[in-house]
Amino acid sequence: MSRSSATKELDQMDANNPGSGGGDLDRLMQLLARIPGLGPRSARRAALHLLRKREALLVPLADALTRAATNVRRCGVCGNLDSADPCAICRDERRDPSILCVVEDVADLWALERAGAYRGRYHVLGGTLSALDGVNPDDLAIPGLLTRAKSEEVREVILATNATVEGQTTAHYIADRLVGTDVKVTALAHGMPMGGELDYLDDGTLGWAVKSRRPIS
Amino acid sequence: MQWSDTGIVLSARKHGETSAILHVLTEQHGRHAGLVRGGASRTRRGILQPGNELSLAWRARLSEHLGTFTVEAGRARVAAVLHEPARLAAFAAACELVDSALPERVPDVTGHRAFRALLETIESDDAWPIAYARWEFALLAALGYAIDPTGADVPPFLAGQQAPDDPRGRTAAVRAALDLTGAHLPNALADHKARLPARARLVDRLARQSS
Numbered sequence: 535m536s537r538s539s540a541t542k543e544l545d546q547m548d549a550n551n552p553g554s555g556g557g558d559l560d561r562l563m564q565l566l567a568r569i570p571g572l573g574p575r576s577a578r579r580a581a582l583h584l585l586r587k588r589e590a591l592l593v594p595l596a597d598a599l600t601r602a603a604t605n606v607r608r609c610g611v612c613g614n615l616d617s618a619d620p621c622a623i624c625r626d627e628r629r630d631p632s633i634l635c636v637v638e639d640v641a642d643l644w645a646l647e648r649a650g651a652y653r654g655r656y657h658v659l660g661g662t663l664s665a666l667d668g669v670n671p672d673d674l675a676i677p678g679l680l681t682r683a684k685s686e687e688v689r690e691v692i693l694a695t696n697a698t699v700e701g702q703t704t705a706h707y708i709a710d711r712l713v714g715t716d717v718k719v720t721a722l723a724h725g726m727p728m729g730g731e732l733d734y735l736d737d738g739t740l741g742w743a744v745k746s747r748r749p750i751s
Numbered sequence: 752m753q754w755s756d757t758g759i760v761l762s763a764r765k766h767g768e769t770s771a772i773l774h775v776l777t778e779q780h781g782r783h784a785g786l787v788r789g790g791a792s793r794t795r796r797g798i799l800q801p802g803n804e805l806s807l808a809w810r811a812r813l814s815e816h817l818g819t820f821t822v823e824a825g826r827a828r829v830a831a832v833l834h835e836p837a838r839l840a841a842f843a844a845a846c847e848l849v850d851s852a853l854p855e856r857v858p859d860v861t862g863h864r865a866f867r868a869l870l871e872t873i874e875s876d877d878a879w880p881i882a883y884a885r886w887e888f889a890l891l892a893a894l895g896y897a898i899d900p901t902g903a904d905v906p907p908f909l910a911g912q913q914a915p916d917d918p919r920g921r922t923a924a925v926r927a928a929l930d931l932t933g934a935h936l937p938n939a940l941a942d943h944k945a946r947l948p949a950r951a952r953l954v955d956r957l958a959r960q961s962s
Contacts, residue, residue, distance in 0.1 A: 570768055665847050665949045666762050699800050699829055699843055703952070706836035710959070724833075736797060738830025 613658030613675050615640050630654045632689040638662055662700040683717050690718045697724055753810040756780055761850040763799035765791045773799060773820055774850055776866055781857040785809050785820035801846035802829040802870055831874050840956050841873045841883050843949040851940050862893060881914045884928035894939040904931060929954050
């Protein structure tokens, strides 16, 4: 497109949206509005805030976005997101390589890392088996998991999928596929959450909390 | 337009950032869909699991609209089978089948009761594979694709006789029954080419248990 025709198009957009900040600003607001949690109104506010804090926020943000787009990739070993492959967790030699924690998504991995209760390694499936969405075993990172689980150093696989029908169906599927290997397969416990009140718990959680009760010494 | 009813969750698919499109089998209004605002939230997602029972209120401006559901948790049935692979697979297969095969908004009180009874049996009775096979056989008949019970390839327990007592014979009979109904099911689905992956996983699991 020649410069004159691009200018005409921008002029046309401005004419169609009187009061807007022109083509570049419209484009910025349209893209911001696509981010989860932001609608058109929030996008306009965010765009205005960024432009007001041009040096302090807009330029560093643009730089960070460019760097993330260029450098962040999936770890070839576990499926985590990092700017290096293998990721920092897979490279960390202080982590216990004999335990693999299987999670549905990178967000679940981050949640476990925030808790700081686990010092093993991870495997990110990239979703769950779902009849509704047509997700089959081949669409998930299950073959990679089986290969890793069969390696000599892995002794335990923790299936940390969500307590949903799809999450547990996926966990059972993986557990079946690990039958015959030497690894111990475990799953996260279900029951009372910290600070939970019995009166507000759902029936399912309460039922499992009673079933999974333990002696207090 | 509005009504209140009880229903069993068949499926819930995320819609937008926070809502979900819910499919339920209701007692008085048949298989019905609706939007649940906030249905994808952490608190609601647990309630909207296939097999769970809900109290529902549906509201729409016109009857042909999708409408919105207001839901309240009923019996959290699926939690009881979440840790039992075969029972969980049966729950998922039954919900998938009802969701794929039953017409929308056609009241069927008998069908609802049969489905509810099946889920109860899967949850609490060790002979649930027999009940599941009988339910599929009856579902085909209800949809107009009845299999002749006197046919040579029909396991006798589907024709009203007792199921075999020995576990091996019972499992073999269930497998034969599921092979038979599985061959006829595609005719009964709204989309004849639709796959039933949850049912395939159940059949696979039962086959592995018996081998």
